[in-house]
Amino acid sequence: MTTSTTIQSRRKIIVIVLLCLAAAGAVVRQFAEPGTLRNIGTLMMLLWLPVIGNIISWLVARIRRPPALGAASFEAGAPFQPHALVELTLRTPMLPSEDTPILAGEHRCALVLDNEGFSARWFVAPGETFRRGVAQTLEVEFLAPALALARFQPGAAFRMLVGESFVGDGRVLRVLAPA
Known part of the structure; x- marks a missing residue:
């Protein structure tokens, strides 16, 4: 497994965990009586903010970034011309x-x-x-x-x-x- 693939899979796991915690916070907040437990649920719901921020920044970078050009190289079979x-x-x-x-x-x-x-x-x-x-x-x-x-x-x-x-x-x- 390459390093970029490892990093991508770790990022996916982090996003899934944060979204699950935010969903659990929404459930806790919905069914909890006003007080400390409800406040903890509210804080857990805020965990989706960094995820959304990362998704938005990824989309903006993807839109701004021009497509990658292939690396320049010598043509296959081109004659050798010493300089x-x-x-x-x-x-x-x-x-x-x-x-x-x-x-x-x-x-x-x-x-x-x-x-x-x-x-x-x-x-x-x-x-x-x-x-x-x-x-x-x-x-x-x-x-x-x-x-x-x-x-x-x-x-x-x-x-x-x-x-x-x-x-x-x-x-x-x-x-x-x-x-």
């Missing part, structure tokens, strides 16, 4: 069992300069080896080259982000002329 030549060193893993060569094929990542990340991809050719901890020279293609190349000038140092982890460090050797 920069970089020197990249992947960090060695903490566990020796994870210190395996990088497999041949396409690899996607975000190259991060300061606090800006740029989607990129690079390839390991069949038959080539790419070891962690060893500097490698390779070509990268940016998803948005017009934005990225303004920042990725020769000598610029960057970090490689894959998922939620920084897995490598590198520097730009040169910007390649567009094909």
Whole structure:
């Protein structure tokens, strides 16, 4: 079960419990003589207010929020068009069992300069080896080259982000002329 599903199910349970307590408060208030028990029933009826407030805020946010756009990505089967030549060193893993060569094929990542990340991809050719901890020279293609190349000038140092982890460090050797 994912975290969002767990949170949603907990919210549903909380809403159901609060509404049941409010309904029980209405029953207590209806049949109780004026006094403390009737006042407790009235307080229990007020438990529906946070529920209604949450429902209204959820509806307002849903109306205001534009539909989510799909994440931008490289087109499937699009030819590789390198934009920069970089020197990249992947960090060695903490566990020796994870210190395996990088497999041949396409690899996607975000190259991060300061606090800006740029989607990129690079390839390991069949038959080539790419070891962690060893500097490698390779070509990268940016998803948005017009934005990225303004920042990725020769000598610029960057970090490689894959998922939620920084897995490598590198520097730009040169910007390649567009094909």
